[in-house]
Amino acid sequence: MDYSTYLKNYPSKEGRFGKFGGAYLPPQLVPAMDEITEAYLTICHSSQFINELRRIRREFQGRPTPVYHCEKLSRKIGKTQIYLKREDLNHTGAHKLNHCMGEGLLAKFLGKKRIIAETGAGQHGVALATAAAFFGLDCTIYMGEVDVAKQAPNVARMKILGANVVSVKDGQRTLKEAVDAAFADYLENYKETIYCIGSAVGPHPFPMMVRDFQMVVGYEAREQFQEMMGFLPDVVTACVGGGSNSIGMFLPFINDPVEIVGVEPLGRGEKIGDNAASMTYGSEGVMHGFDSIMLKDSSGEPAPVYSIASGLDYPSVGPEHAFLRECGRVKYDVATDREAVDAFFKLSRYEGIIPALESSHALAYAMRRAKEMDAGSILVNLSGRGDKDLDYVIEKYGYGEDFKDFD
Numbered sequence: 001m002d003y004s005t006y007l008k009n010y011p012s013k014e015g016r017f018g019k020f021g022g023a024y025l026p027p028q029l030v031p032a033m034d035e036i037t038e039a040y041l042t043i044c045h046s047s048q049f050i051n052e053l054r055r056i057r058r059e060f061q062g063r064p065t066p067v068y069h070c071e072k073l074s075r076k077i078g079k080t081q082i083y084l085k086r087e088d089l090n091h092t093g094a095h096k097l098n099h100c101m102g103e104g105l106l107a108k109f110l111g112k113k114r115i116i117a118e119t120g121a122g123q124h125g126v127a128l129a130t131a132a133a134f135f136g137l138d139c140t141i142y143m144g145e146v147d148v149a150k151q152a153p154n155v156a157r158m159k160i161l162g163a164n165v166v167s168v169k170d171g172q173r174t175l176k177e178a179v180d181a182a183f184a185d186y187l188e189n190y191k192e193t194i195y196c197i198g199s200a201v202g203p204h205p206f207p208m209m210v211r212d213f214q215m216v217v218g219y220e221a222r223e224q225f226q227e228m229m230g231f232l233p234d235v236v237t238a239c240v241g242g243g244s245n246s247i248g249m250f251l252p253f254i255n256d257p258v259e260i261v262g263v264e265p266l267g268r269g270e271k272i273g274d275n276a277a278s279m280t281y282g283s284e285g286v287m288h289g290f291d292s293i294m295l296k297d298s299s300g301e302p303a304p305v306y307s308i309a310s311g312l313d314y315p316s317v318g319p320e321h322a323f324l325r326e327c328g329r330v331k332y333d334v335a336t337d338r339e340a341v342d343a344f345f346k347l348s349r350y351e352g353i354i355p356a357l358e359s360s361h362a363l364a365y366a367m368r369r370a371k372e373m374d375a376g377s378i379l380v381n382l383s384g385r386g387d388k389d390l391d392y393v394i395e396k397y398g399y400g401e402d403f404k405d406f407d
């Protein structure tokens with residue numbers, strides 16, 4: 001395949017990445033999605049939209065975020081040099097704001113008054129509530145009652161930012177019910193509302209839009225690395241939940257002689273329900289409005305998933321990832337909970353950077369690869385900071401006494 005024209009050709013008009021992607025929607029929503037697609041494809045080329053987004057990224061988000069050379073960590077491992085793209089320094093502490101600000105600006109350009117979403121751990125809810133406050137939009141976030149109780153600090157953040165947090169009391173009272181409630185709201189209110197998805201998933205045009213907004217990460221990183229070193233990294237890697245930080249990091253390198261690796265959570269192990277490694281153990285199916293690779297139980301329903309990193313426990317993956325693996329352009333590997341926690345403590349201890357547990361999966365992979373390669377360079381997308389994970393990590397692993405030293 002000729003990757004120099006990849007971005008022009010994918011997705012197709014119908015939102016397909018090969019056989020993956022598409023839009024599987026209730027008929028009432030088809031016109032609403034078509035409206036968003038059409039508007040986005042026009043607006044994203046207008047200089048007014050591009051300039052405004054650029055200004056927001058610079059003045060509000062603090063972009064560009066730096067690329068950082070982990071000299072001490074690299075030296076501990078061997079000869080391979082590890083570099084980080086510091087999305088933990090993006091405003092609100094993770095990459096999610098990149099697409100939320102894009103979605104908010106699109107809502108503004110479309111004259112919508114309200115943005116809504118579901119959230120699990122609350123990270124997407126906080127990023128979207130931030131965008132809503134910035135743009136002066138009404139914001140409703142649906143969250144399962146169980147998650148509301150577990151994620152009190154994020155619920156507080158959303159409320160302080162002015163969002164209306166709806167606690168969903170149906171069924172298991174977690175993410176799935178929150179998605180259903182948010183969709184029901186959208187069906188009723190799509191005239192004045194935009195549904196803002198939290199990753200590069202869902203029906204077309206969301207995987208394309210989220211990818212486009214996240215590609216700022218990879219474009220910046222490529223240019224910064226090249227400027228620092230005079231060449232490109234040998235390996236580029238990122239963690240994969242729904243796949244937004246990774247797709248944004250990967251695509252700007254797609255036509256380069258660079259190995260690209262997505263890292264999924266292997267959690268506690270290989271058994272179904274113990275991990276969320278959709279690409280490794282899943283098969284093709286349709287879920288949440290798109291065709292991709294997903295983890296299914298014996299009756300074909302989305303399987304229960306688990307990861308220590310709540311941002312990674314999604315039973316499917318963005319359709320473009322499924323396609324890029326089929327093309328052979330991107331490889332997918334895994335890291336366990338324990339490897340991620342080890343990377344979490346080592347980066348904190350040796351570099352003074354406390355990473356999100358999600359990002360720690362990509363770092364764990366990089367540390368493993370660095371040891372094997374024993375030369376060259378690896379660029380890791382550090383998708384977020386770990387402040388949100390401290391209470392949990394301390395409760396389960398103390399202050400990392402078991403993890404500090406290299407063997």
Ligand SMILES: *Cc1c(COP(=O)(O)O)cnc(C)c1O
Pocket residue numbers: 094095096123198199200239240241242243244245246311312356358359383384385
């Ligand atoms: C949500 C989240 C992820 C996973 O989402 P993707 O869409 O796969 O990027 C990764 N890292 C952090 C810090 C997150 O908050």
